[in-house]
Amino acid sequence: MNFIELAKERYSLRSFDGRKVEQEKLDLILKAGQLAPTAVNYQPQRILVIESDEALVKLKECTSCHFNAPMALLVCADKDEAWKRTYDGKVHADIDASIVATHMMLQATELGLGTTWVGHFDPIAIVNAFNIPSNFEPVCIFPIGYPGKDAKPNPNHLKRKDLSQTVSYNHF
Template identity: 85%
Template structure:
């Protein structure tokens, strides 16, 4: 499958099967994250794998958007290791973690798995539930697993603005 086909195939999965994700597939997804570009290649990403019943129960207390996936990846970044832009002090934790998450989402799709990006979570509850140090910024949660038999693409998924509305040349 070429990249554009892969990008078109990926959608936000909200109905997961109970089948566990094989370790070999999880390893490939994590490798895709490891190979992701980050600012100055500082690699500040930290991925917390949430897979035990106890950990998944804790996650449910932090967000309503867990979709009962058999595993979730909490994508974070270390503020002390992320690149800081000298002009305005912007720390690139959110950007680096987002690039890593996107690579992992696309790898999951290629492997026949589904994900959805969850940004709607209580960061304080997540930090407390998983003992996340203050220098680690939780950026997103990726519920991960096989699509259930009831899974379907949301009708809005294929709606895209015309490229002329989102791409400009040389000025706004």
């Protein structure tokens, strides 16, 4: 499928059927993240695969948005390793992690899996539950797995503003 078709097909999955994700598919998803561009190619992303029953229970204590997925990826960024813009010191850790996460999300879709971007989590609870180093910033959680029988996109999924509302040329 071409990229535009892939982007249209991807939606926020909130109903998983419980099947485990095969290691080969997980490896491809992680590879997509590894290949994602990052500022100055510093690659500050740090991905925690949450798949054991014990780890999934801990995850549920940190967010209500786990959707009972059989696996989740916690996407973090090492703030100490990320590029910093010289003009204002903006650290690009969260941006790089978001680019990596998006590549993984789209790869999962191509493999017939679903994800949803979860930003609604308690960052202190996540840090404590998973012993995340202080220089790592938790950016998002991806519950990941196969769509459940009742899974479907939200009715608003394909509603998009016209490009004339979101794109300007040469000035705003």
